[in-house]
Amino acid sequence: xxxxxxxxxxxxxxxxxxxxxxxxxxxxxxxxxxxxxxxxxxxxxxxxxxxxxxxxxxxxxxxxxxxxxxxxxxxxxxxxxxxxxxxxxxxxxxxxxxxxxxxxxxxxxxxxxxxxxxxxxxxxxxxxxxxxxxxxxxxxxxxxxxxxxxxxxxxxxxxxxxxxxxxxxxxxxxxxxxxxxxxxxxxxxxxxxx
Amino acid sequence: xxxxxxxxxxxxxxxxxxxxxxxxxxxxxxxxxxxxxxxxxxxxxxxxxxxxxxxxxxxxxxxxxxxxxxxxxxxxxxxxxxxxxxxxxxxxxxxxxxxxxxxxxxxxxxxxxxxxxxxxxxxxxxxxxxxxxxxxxxxxxxxxxxxxxxxxxxxxxxxxxxxxxxxxxxxxxxxxxxxxxxxxxxxxxxxxx
Numbered sequence: 001x002x003x004x005x006x007x008x009x010x011x012x013x014x015x016x017x018x019x020x021x022x023x024x025x026x027x028x029x030x031x032x033x034x035x036x037x038x039x040x041x042x043x044x045x046x047x048x049x050x051x052x053x054x055x056x057x058x059x060x061x062x063x064x065x066x067x068x069x070x071x072x073x074x075x076x077x078x079x080x081x082x083x084x085x086x087x088x089x090x091x092x093x094x095x096x097x098x099x100x101x102x103x104x105x106x107x108x109x110x111x112x113x114x115x116x117x118x119x120x121x122x123x124x125x126x127x128x129x130x131x132x133x134x135x136x137x138x139x140x141x142x143x144x145x146x147x148x149x150x151x152x153x154x155x156x157x158x159x160x161x162x163x164x165x166x167x168x169x170x171x172x173x174x175x176x177x178x179x180x181x182x183x184x185x186x187x188x189x190x191x192x193x194x
Numbered sequence: 195x196x197x198x199x200x201x202x203x204x205x206x207x208x209x210x211x212x213x214x215x216x217x218x219x220x221x222x223x224x225x226x227x228x229x230x231x232x233x234x235x236x237x238x239x240x241x242x243x244x245x246x247x248x249x250x251x252x253x254x255x256x257x258x259x260x261x262x263x264x265x266x267x268x269x270x271x272x273x274x275x276x277x278x279x280x281x282x283x284x285x286x287x288x289x290x291x292x293x294x295x296x297x298x299x300x301x302x303x304x305x306x307x308x309x310x311x312x313x314x315x316x317x318x319x320x321x322x323x324x325x326x327x328x329x330x331x332x333x334x335x336x337x338x339x340x341x342x343x344x345x346x347x348x349x350x351x352x353x354x355x356x357x358x359x360x361x362x363x364x365x366x367x368x369x370x371x372x373x374x375x376x377x378x379x380x381x382x383x384x385x386x387x
Binding site: 008009010011012013014015016151154 | 205
């Protein structure tokens with residue numbers, strides 16, 4: 001069974017300047033959000049397979065939306081993240097079922113490779129609440145310049161019976177990175193860590 | 195007059211498929227363009243500020259063009275609006291400089307856009323949100339197209355910045371049924387009806 005989507009929002013942020021210095025090329029992040037009906041709102045459901053399948057569907061859909069919005073080829077994606085905010089008639093486990101078992105594989109297909117764990121967050125929330133989507137390098141989790149996050153917020157979601165599911169993709173790290181650590185250029189991308 | 199110093203842009207598109215009722219054939223899409231720029235007048239009272247409107251024109255055109263592309267072409271656009279948030283080092287009047295370059299940029303690129311572009315503005319802190327009003331591009335009284343879009347970002351506007359916003363939409367509210375002048379009945383001469 002596929003997701004009943006009420007709404008999709010896609011945002012692209014470009015940072016051209018920070019603290020008086022030009023950022024060239026601009027750093028860019030995209031985040032795509034789907035607001036879906038929670039099929040298990042208000043009930044205890046032991047088997048969450050349906051939500052896992054919805055996660056697979058949204059991983060592909062939202063991953064593609066981000067890549068398209070950035071206007072890049074999949075291999076140009078550098079970091080990613082995923083998050084869900086479940087409305088008050090659901091439970092945190094619903095968010096987990098969407099995010100963890102099946103969302104990652106199709107997202108990785110959308111950004112090509114993706115050896116690293118997809119950074120994630122989840123919470124319960126109400127319309128207008130902020131969801132902070134963590135970002136990490138897609139092939140080597142230790143790349144320090146790419147630890148970041150992007151905030152999403154929709155004034156009208158999630159309603160009590162809804163779940164807001166977000167995927168974020170970038171083609172760059174933070175503006176002006178200078179705290180050292182493994183760099184994008186030096187990452188091997190084999191084990192997902194370095 | 196000072197040049198426009200751009201720190202950041204944010205482009206958002208949202209597509210609404212239903213709002214609890216039967217899913218209509220046509221979804222509603224809204225898109226917002228935000229430019230976060232330095233406020234050249236922050237921190238002082240500057241009596242002469244109008245020259246900056248001229249400087250903002252290319253930015254307005256650029257934002258309007260990208261919104262049109264995001265929404266699939268000028269013939270798709272049925273609603274628009276604009277707004278500004280001024281960081282705490284500035285004053286409301288600085289936001290008013292966006293009326294002409296922002297509004298006319300959209301109207302220049304959209305055929306049959308006789309209606310005034312609705313707007314809002316405020317002084318805000320970092321993380322401030324702005325509800326940008328939307329009305330029909332050719333007749334302000336078209337009730338189905340009265341709408342709005344919330345915009346903002348966690349890191350703007352800083353004290354010495356302004357957030358300039360343009361929004362466009364592709365149609366009526368989802369499940370619109372509050373009556374009034376219908377888009378099909380527009381006369382299209384005075385920008386009102």
